[in-house]
Amino acid sequence: MEFQNAHILSAQQLNTEDIEKILRIAVELEPIAQKKLTSDLLRNKVLAALFYEPSTRTRLSFETAMNRLGGRVISVVGMDNSSLKKGETLSDTARVISSYADVIAMRHPDAGSLTEFSRGASVPLLNAGDGVNEHPTQALTDIFTIEKEQGRINGLTIAMVGDLKYGRTVHSLSYLLSRFSVKLIFVSPPELKMPDTVTAHLREKGVYFDETQNLEEAIRKSDVLYMTRIQKERFATEAEYRRHHGVYVLTKGLIERCNQHILILHPLPRYGEISSEIDELAGAAYFRQVENAVAVRMALLYLLLGDGDND
Amino acid sequence: MEFQNAHILSAQQLNTEDIEKILRIAVELEPIAQKKLTSDLLRNKVLAALFYEPSTRTRLSFETAMNRLGGRVISVVGMDNSSLKKGETLSDTARVISSYADVIAMRHPDAGSLTEFSRGASVPLLNAGDGVNEHPTQALTDIFTIEKEQGRINGLTIAMVGDLKYGRTVHSLSYLLSRFSVKLIFVSPPELKMPDTVTAHLREKGVYFDETQNLEEAIRKSDVLYMTRIQKERFATEAEYRRHHGVYVLTKGLIERCNQHILILHPLPRYGEISSEIDELAGAAYFRQVENAVAVRMALLYLLLGDGDND
Amino acid sequence: MEFQNAHILSAQQLNTEDIEKILRIAVELEPIAQKKLTSDLLRNKVLAALFYEPSTRTRLSFETAMNRLGGRVISVVGMDNSSLKKGETLSDTARVISSYADVIAMRHPDAGSLTEFSRGASVPLLNAGDGVNEHPTQALTDIFTIEKEQGRINGLTIAMVGDLKYGRTVHSLSYLLSRFSVKLIFVSPPELKMPDTVTAHLREKGVYFDETQNLEEAIRKSDVLYMTRIQKERFATEAEYRRHHGVYVLTKGLIERCNQHILILHPLPRYGEISSEIDELAGAAYFRQVENAVAVRMALLYLLLGDGDND
Numbered sequence: 001m002e003f004q005n006a007h008i009l010s011a012q013q014l015n016t017e018d019i020e021k022i023l024r025i026a027v028e029l030e031p032i033a034q035k036k037l038t039s040d041l042l043r044n045k046v047l048a049a050l051f052y053e054p055s056t057r058t059r060l061s062f063e064t065a066m067n068r069l070g071g072r073v074i075s076v077v078g079m080d081n082s083s084l085k086k087g088e089t090l091s092d093t094a095r096v097i098s099s100y101a102d103v104i105a106m107r108h109p110d111a112g113s114l115t116e117f118s119r120g121a122s123v124p125l126l127n128a129g130d131g132v133n134e135h136p137t138q139a140l141t142d143i144f145t146i147e148k149e150q151g152r153i154n155g156l157t158i159a160m161v162g163d164l165k166y167g168r169t170v171h172s173l174s175y176l177l178s179r180f181s182v183k184l185i186f187v188s189p190p191e192l193k194m195p196d197t198v199t200a201h202l203r204e205k206g207v208y209f210d211e212t213q214n215l216e217e218a219i220r221k222s223d224v225l226y227m228t229r230i231q232k233e234r235f236a237t238e239a240e241y242r243r244h245h246g247v248y249v250l251t252k253g254l255i256e257r258c259n260q261h262i263l264i265l266h267p268l269p270r271y272g273e274i275s276s277e278i279d280e281l282a283g284a285a286y287f288r289q290v291e292n293a294v295a296v297r298m299a300l301l302y303l304l305l306g307d308g309d310n311d
Numbered sequence: 312m313e314f315q316n317a318h319i320l321s322a323q324q325l326n327t328e329d330i331e332k333i334l335r336i337a338v339e340l341e342p343i344a345q346k347k348l349t350s351d352l353l354r355n356k357v358l359a360a361l362f363y364e365p366s367t368r369t370r371l372s373f374e375t376a377m378n379r380l381g382g383r384v385i386s387v388v389g390m391d392n393s394s395l396k397k398g399e400t401l402s403d404t405a406r407v408i409s410s411y412a413d414v415i416a417m418r419h420p421d422a423g424s425l426t427e428f429s430r431g432a433s434v435p436l437l438n439a440g441d442g443v444n445e446h447p448t449q450a451l452t453d454i455f456t457i458e459k460e461q462g463r464i465n466g467l468t469i470a471m472v473g474d475l476k477y478g479r480t481v482h483s484l485s486y487l488l489s490r491f492s493v494k495l496i497f498v499s500p501p502e503l504k505m506p507d508t509v510t511a512h513l514r515e516k517g518v519y520f521d522e523t524q525n526l527e528e529a530i531r532k533s534d535v536l537y538m539t540r541i542q543k544e545r546f547a548t549e550a551e552y553r554r555h556h557g558v559y560v561l562t563k564g565l566i567e568r569c570n571q572h573i574l575i576l577h578p579l580p581r582y583g584e585i586s587s588e589i590d591e592l593a594g595a596a597y598f599r600q601v602e603n604a605v606a607v608r609m610a611l612l613y614l615l616l617g618d619g620d621n622d
Numbered sequence: 623m624e625f626q627n628a629h630i631l632s633a634q635q636l637n638t639e640d641i642e643k644i645l646r647i648a649v650e651l652e653p654i655a656q657k658k659l660t661s662d663l664l665r666n667k668v669l670a671a672l673f674y675e676p677s678t679r680t681r682l683s684f685e686t687a688m689n690r691l692g693g694r695v696i697s698v699v700g701m702d703n704s705s706l707k708k709g710e711t712l713s714d715t716a717r718v719i720s721s722y723a724d725v726i727a728m729r730h731p732d733a734g735s736l737t738e739f740s741r742g743a744s745v746p747l748l749n750a751g752d753g754v755n756e757h758p759t760q761a762l763t764d765i766f767t768i769e770k771e772q773g774r775i776n777g778l779t780i781a782m783v784g785d786l787k788y789g790r791t792v793h794s795l796s797y798l799l800s801r802f803s804v805k806l807i808f809v810s811p812p813e814l815k816m817p818d819t820v821t822a823h824l825r826e827k828g829v830y831f832d833e834t835q836n837l838e839e840a841i842r843k844s845d846v847l848y849m850t851r852i853q854k855e856r857f858a859t860e861a862e863y864r865r866h867h868g869v870y871v872l873t874k875g876l877i878e879r880c881n882q883h884i885l886i887l888h889p890l891p892r893y894g895e896i897s898s899e900i901d902e903l904a905g906a907a908y909f910r911q912v913e914n915a916v917a918v919r920m921a922l923l924y925l926l927l928g929d930g931d932n933d
Contacts, residue, residue: 354660355660355690357686357689357690359682383689383690385682385685385686385689385695387678387682388699398891398893398894399890399891399892399893400898402898403890403891403892404678404891406909406912407678407679407890407909407912408682410909410912410913410916411682411683411686411916412686413657
């Protein structure tokens with residue numbers, strides 16, 4: 001795809017070449033994300049961070065990426081402070097924000113919101129999470145982390161564990177991985193299975209995947225274990241949430257018994273799914289993921305804003 | 312007036328010469344607002360954006376203006392995060408914020424708040440909306456847009472439509488227009504008529520104005536149609552709000568039938584008052600207004616902060 | 623202590639030499655805080671301002687300090703926008719934020735929170751108020767103000783008035799003053815006395831202190847009067863709060879009758895404890911304190927981030 005001025009709404013937009021381009025630039029920008037080098041690459045550019053849903057990490061990750069590239073940030077946090085409250089259409093908001101910013105990163109609790117917003121956006125828009133739908137910049141971070149830690153993506157067996165129904169990161173990650181030669185294992189309670197839209201896509205692309213409730217077996221068979229949080233905010237009732245929370249908990253004993261070399265990822269925040277004693281394992285990569293995320297978002301901001309000659 | 316270090320609390324402060332000066336500088340700074348040029352004009356200056364009332368567009372507009380001029384921004388959004396909650400006087404808050412910022416843009420739900428705040432402010436203060444009272448920087452944007460679109464202000468007939476009682480933008484716009492040779496038509500339900508303070512001012516200045524409920528006739532007679540939103544938050548009860556919402560709705564048919572060349576403005580957000588099919592009309596200038604607002608606020612920040620030799 | 627990369631969690635960490643070093647650098651950076659000089663000392667550095675408790679002044683003070691030194695700021699305001707809501711441990715949050723920022727300033731309603739957070743923080747952490755426990759950067763500001771206004775700290779008699787039990791600033795100030803040769807007078811209702819942990823520390827350090835309910839006598843005996851607010855949010859019930867609010871109110875008459883040369887400090891916001899007629903007295907230094915706070919926080923940011931060769 002042509003990145004300059006494009007919207008990144010779904011991981012489905014990105015083919016292998018696109019993904020590799022993003023990862024290549026992320027590698028180049030990594031020393032800036034790691035605070036080893038400084039940069040003014042996006043000087044005089046303005047990012048609008050529109051977070052219509054509580055978020056700390058993703059918003060700060062984007063804001064950090066923009067600031068460390070020398071750009072500026074304007075932010076909206078929470079529904080209360082938004083014109084949405086006043087009944088404005090997302091398309092109108094998009095036209096307005098496009099007058100201010102050079103690029104927009106947006107999170108919204110409703111699945112279709114980003115698409116609606118994109119209709120009015122005349123500057124590039126990055127999906128930073130749209131309800132239970134997708135979270136493509138997180139999935140790119142996941143891919144980047146896997147490649148960095150394992151040296152490759154092709155040939156790997158990757159297990160995704162937890163709430164696969166409402167977990168938007170595993171949707172986007174599945175779409176991205178469908179571009180590679182991998183085996184997927186989906187571990188979840190039956191009620192929280194990967195949605196049909198995702199599995200249909202995988203079948204169409206000829207990606208092998210298995211669905212199971214057996215975490216232990218999945219750990220034995222996999223190179224990468226992608227844990228997710230059971231997200232309270234996705235359930236209608238407290239009771240429904242409580243029934244699922246705590247179903248899959250990773251302990252050090254379990255890892256050591258089944259597969260001590262497995263790479264463990266998590267989009268964070270974790271809420272008990274990964275025991276803190278696991279943090280010291282070499283394969284526990286979830287905090288390295290956080291740092292990688294800044295580099296990946298830098299790469300996306302840079303690609304969407306062009307190489308500076310659109311100043 | 313002498314702009315440097317002045318407070319802009321009301322449109323009434325500005326005479327024709329002042330308005331023209333602001334518009335002239337806004338024209339000069341427009342390429343920066345339009346992202347065509349970059350600037351460090353206000354490098355090392357700090358804007359405090361104090362928004363004690365929900366707002367997205369005005370706050371982001373000010374923050375964008377400051378950022379694109381190379382300055383920095385510190386923000387307070389919402390009552391909850393403020394010391395106001397702790398019972399501090401506005402004058403005390405003003406003295407404190409004056410120690411931090413070089414210039415302050417402030418919105419507050421109470422009409423007299425800005426004046427009270429200004430007593431403690433030792434740096435220039437910009438009224439970004441004080442309850443139902445005024446919104447001078449929006450009105451300057453409106454004037455700027457009219458002049459840009461029509462080539463002049465003098466000689467025009469301008470209709471203002473909707474909630475003229477609680478709509479602070481039309482108050483400030485009326486004050487500004489009283490400095491020019493214009494005819495005004497105020498279209499509203501009887502309960503939402505332009506306040507006496509404004510009409511008395513217009514009479515004193517010898518400005519012709521007409522008050523009517525007839526939108527269609529106003530469209531026929533006017534060069535400019537200034538639509539406003541019926542603002543839910545200004546009414547005591549939901550019922551009172553519902554009674555007025557939807558009284559004046561602009562459709563494409565109405566415009567084409569009555570006056571297809573009319574210039575249509577709206578401070579936004581709109582909430583159904585302007586049908587989206589109107590957006591494609593040449594005269595639909597409300598989204599261009601948004602871009603103009605950044606240039607106008609840049610001009611104000613620049614004027615209040617002086618020309619850089621107060622570094 | 624070695625400042626570079628250190629956490630400043632408590633005033634107890636700082637010995638006389640440390641305090642003097644901070645004050646010395648604050649004096650050097652003061653012209654920048656006072657907007658007389660500009661700086662790029664912390665260019666390319668990122669401050670994370672994490673305020674899990676309502677705050678305007680301390681957050682904006684830190685953000686101003688960072689911005690005026692050329693650095694960048696990312697902010698979290700209020701519990702609602704935080705991952706804490708999602709049940710993440712403070713240590714996890716700290717590891718994440720450490721990937722983004724070069725330095726963190728944090729406020730939290732719980733006393734032990736900063737210590738817990740510091741376990742995960744790999745970048746320097748500044749305590750910006752942890753519940754009823756401490757507020758060391760405010761206390762450093764107080765010391766800086768006393769030295770600036772009186773020319774010395776040793777030999778002074780300093781009275782602290784109000785809610786000494788829940789008032790974190792007076793705890794930190796007592797710890798700092800225990801490094802100097804001073805006399806302290808604690809004026810409070812019996813239920814709001816200085817906590818035992820603080821008085822035990824003072825006894826151990828051999829600092830003279832007196833506890834009384836008599837404000838008038840304290841004013842007569844002191845060189846410095848440190849007023850505090852009775853903080854509503856620290857009391858379990860409205861009734862308990864109301865019983866204490868308004869116990870100690872400073873009037874101009876009282877000051878003129880008892881000790882017209884006394885230096886009056888207050889961490890602000892004030893809530894009636896100091897009558898506004900006092901503002902005009904030469905000894906009323908609480909608004910100068912606000913300006914001093916920016917310089918002191920600049921000094922801390924500079925010291926923790928090193929002298930630039932860690933770029």
